[in-house]
Amino acid sequence: MNLHTLYYFNSASHLLKSMAPLLILIALGLAGYGYYWYNKRYVSPDTSDYDSEGYQLQFSGMRKGAWLIGIVAVVTPFIIMVMIFSYMDTYAAYRDGKYKVVQGRVQQLRDTMVGRNRSKLKLFTVDTARFEYNYGAPEISTFHNGLYVRVSYIPVGSDGKDVIKLESE
Helix, strand or coil, X not given: CCCEEEEECCCHHHHHHHHHHHHHHHHHHHHHHHHHXXXXXXXXXXXXXXXXXXXXXXXXXXXXXXXXXHHHHHHHHHHHHHHHHHHHXXXXXXXXXXXXXXXXXEEEEEEEEECCCCEEEEEEEECCEEEEEECCCXXXXXXXXXXXXXXXXXXXXXXXXXXXXXXXX
């Protein structure tokens, strides 16, 4: 049977998904930077430029921007380290052959919403293994019950599975 690859963990889509927290932190850092400089140059029309009230208002805004920049500067290296170690663990398991492969027909395909932010996921089973996948991923937009697939995955935790390769007919 000729299968084509829908998803491979080393692809750009995996990289973009794993970079989402970092991109959010960069956006927050830029917002803090902009807030800092806006308040540094801002002079209230209601107060004099050299008035202590105007100075306190200006300094308060600058301090908030600096705090946001500081928090982002402290958290970002940890997020980067987690991303790198996660990728390295996945790659090492794949390279060393410490992954499982299940193949068969897609069964029990259904949509669900999970978590506080109500993220949309697709749940499906192949043989006896249950998987969940990001609803908006283009790789599975053509999924349907009965589709023949081969899924290579690394078991994570007690019930989780980190899909490293997804192939279909």
